[in-house]
Amino acid sequence: MARKSVSMTKLALTGNEAVAEAFRQVNPDVAAVYPITPQTELMHKFSEYVYDGKVETELIAVESEHSAMSAAVGAAAGGVRAITATSANGLALMWEVLYIASGLRLPIVMAVVNRALSGPLNIHCDHSDAMGARDSGWIQIYSENSQEAYDNALQAFRIAEHSGVLLPTMITMDGFIISHTTEVLEILDDAAAREFVGEYKPMYTLLNPEQPVTMGPLDLQDYYFEHKRQQVEGMYNAPAVIEQVAQEYAALTGRKYGFIEAYRMEDAETAVVVMGSAAGTTKDVVDTLRERGIKVGMVKLRVFRPFPHEQLAEALSHLKSVAVLDRCISFGAQGGPVYMETRSAMYGKEIPIYSYIYGLGGRDLIPSLVESAYNDLFEGTPDPKMRYLGLRE
Amino acid sequence: MSELKGWKDIPIGGLIPHGGTAFDYETGSWRSFRPVHDRDKCIDCLDCWFCCPDNAIIAEDQKFKGFDMMHCKGCGICAKVCPPKVGAITMKPESEFEE
Numbered sequence: 001m002a003r004k005s006v007s008m009t010k011l012a013l014t015g016n017e018a019v020a021e022a023f024r025q026v027n028p029d030v031a032a033v034y035p036i037t038p039q040t041e042l043m044h045k046f047s048e049y050v051y052d053g054k055v056e057t058e059l060i061a062v063e064s065e066h067s068a069m070s071a072a073v074g075a076a077a078g079g080v081r082a083i084t085a086t087s088a089n090g091l092a093l094m095w096e097v098l099y100i101a102s103g104l105r106l107p108i109v110m111a112v113v114n115r116a117l118s119g120p121l122n123i124h125c126d127h128s129d130a131m132g133a134r135d136s137g138w139i140q141i142y143s144e145n146s147q148e149a150y151d152n153a154l155q156a157f158r159i160a161e162h163s164g165v166l167l168p169t170m171i172t173m174d175g176f177i178i179s180h181t182t183e184v185l186e187i188l189d190d191a192a193a194r195e196f197v198g199e200y201k202p203m204y205t206l207l208n209p210e211q212p213v214t215m216g217p218l219d220l221q222d223y224y225f226e227h228k229r230q231q232v233e234g235m236y237n238a239p240a241v242i243e244q245v246a247q248e249y250a251a252l253t254g255r256k257y258g259f260i261e262a263y264r265m266e267d268a269e270t271a272v273v274v275m276g277s278a279a280g281t282t283k284d285v286v287d288t289l290r291e292r293g294i295k296v297g298m299v300k301l302r303v304f305r306p307f308p309h310e311q312l313a314e315a316l317s318h319l320k321s322v323a324v325l326d327r328c329i330s331f332g333a334q335g336g337p338v339y340m341e342t343r344s345a346m347y348g349k350e351i352p353i354y355s356y357i358y359g360l361g362g363r364d365l366i367p368s369l370v371e372s373a374y375n376d377l378f379e380g381t382p383d384p385k386m387r388y389l390g391l392r393e
Numbered sequence: 394m395s396e397l398k399g400w401k402d403i404p405i406g407g408l409i410p411h412g413g414t415a416f417d418y419e420t421g422s423w424r425s426f427r428p429v430h431d432r433d434k435c436i437d438c439l440d441c442w443f444c445c446p447d448n449a450i451i452a453e454d455q456k457f458k459g460f461d462m463m464h465c466k467g468c469g470i471c472a473k474v475c476p477p478k479v480g481a482i483t484m485k486p487e488s489e490f491e492e
Contacts (some may be wrong), residue, residue: 105406166405204408205481212412219407226400227407 006192006252009164011185015178018146018185019111019171020045022153025193027055027199028109029080032071037123038175039113044145046225049102055378060076061366065090070107071096076106077215079205081157082306083108088115089173091129095136102137103215107160107200108168110138111153111325114276114327115175116361118131124362127276127327130304131337137231139169139238140218140305144261147185148302149173151255154188157197158245165238166203174277174327188253197250211259226246242303259308261300262315264290267298270377271316273342275301278358278365282325285370296374301338309345323373323382324388329357335386352380358389365389415464420447424467426484428460434481441471441482457481 013021016300020042023031031050033043049129062068066311068084076083091112101108112130116122117124130140139159143149152171160169174180187195204213219227239259246257251334263283265271274282278301299315301308316322324343326336333340335355343353356373359365369389434462437455441459442450449465451458472482 103406104408204410206455212411214409214414217404217407217409217441218418222397223403223407226398226403227405229400230403230405234405334477 008186016042018150030075032068039087065093069094079202085111098136105166131328138191263298265297271297426467
């Protein structure tokens with residue numbers, strides 16, 4: 001691990017506070033905010049920084065999430081660094097504007113505190129909100145704990161604003177499980193964080209009278225298709241940037257981030273693929289099973305968009321079987337969204353892959369449930385259809 | 394289609410790297426009603442010039458000169474704001490002008 005080159009402070013923060021801390025250090029120009037559980041605390045904390053004069057951010061308290069994303073789009077089109085944060089139905093209400101942000105190539109950074117979508121009404125964690133936005137042209141980075149949420153928040157600006165990428169980026173954390181759990185984490189000192197993130201220099205701005213531009217014009221059969229292809233190119237360019245930014249961050253902090261995290265995979269015979277806080281639980285289960293001499297591993301996906309298909313396929317290619325845990329259902333599909341992406345990445349490899357749905361609406365994923373998935377892989381024949389962890393029949 | 398550029402040769406995000414693009418875009422073809430001006434009735438108050446959302450009233454030396462039919466969408470605001478006692482602008486169906 002790289003040697004740390006800057007001083008860091010250990011703090012006990014919730015996930016929400018950790019990301020608010022990162023946003024404070026970044027000192028963005030505009031924050032468009034609207035409260036929704038479990039995100040509320042994040043922007044509540046950030047608004048304290050605004051009113052205490054600790055940042056110079058223009059905080060706009062808007063009347064809905066649709067307006068929050070619209071205000072962020074306007075600010076970003078004006079050439080400044082814009083942030084927002086939301087959860088669940090708030091993200092759903094942003095829907096059409098998510099596509100405008102990515103389509104106009106505005107590098108907005110948004111924290112998504114994952115929560116189940118209503119109805120019936122539920123305020124607890126699952127990934128249905130962010131997964132629903134997976135085709136909206138946003139980069140998606142998932143966090144296992146508060147430390148990762150903080151680290152990902154700082155890196156997100158560099159990734160989104162890179163001239164070869166210019167795509168809005170959402171960083172996520174599991175609602176309540178991470179957002180409201182106090183953990184000890186390491187925070188960069190302010191100067192180092194600001195130097196790492198750097199100054200934002202927009203390629204174009206609507207507010208430069210010396211160079212007037214037109215943004216968001218009518219774009220019909222003649223050019224719309226070409227502009228969508230350009231967005232694909234941004235996604236193609238993103239991996240190299242994500243990697244470069246992670247390397248610089250590792251040199252600064254000693255904390256290394258990849259597209260995936262392989263845990264005890266070297267000699268593993270089977271593995272579970274997970275995202276978010278479930279990775280922590282799964283690592284514990286892997287350790288327990290390893291103590292019994294069972295060769296299991298885990299792969300955590302950090303980046304979901306762009307999907308790291310090559311890295312994932314390489315990590316899984318030596319296994320006998322794989323279980324993919326999704327905290328989201330794609331109704332009518334063959335499995336959860338992560339499962340389908342994983343199967344697609346593994347196309348042509350004769351390795352059985354099974355879909356497990358868990359944790360919807362905040363249902364706990366206790367270690368014995370993860371263990372039962374591993375047991376299926378080793379002992380039984382997993383049901384070819386979707387299976388459920390922690391569901392009452 | 395041959396003169397259209399490929400995706401590598403155009404600015405990203407649909408951006409047009411200059412302003413005033415509405416000037417080059419013909420919106421007059423959207424019109425279903427056409428404003429018709431009566432020079433004898435017009436008092437050159439230019440309320441129509443102030444209110445036209447498409448900048449399609451042409452004025453010179455503070456006098457009404459004509460309509461910019463390339464941009465006039467036929468919304469009828471000019472006819473509406475023309476003082477009732479003056480009534481110098483009336484909206485007529487485009488079909489009356491077709492040959």
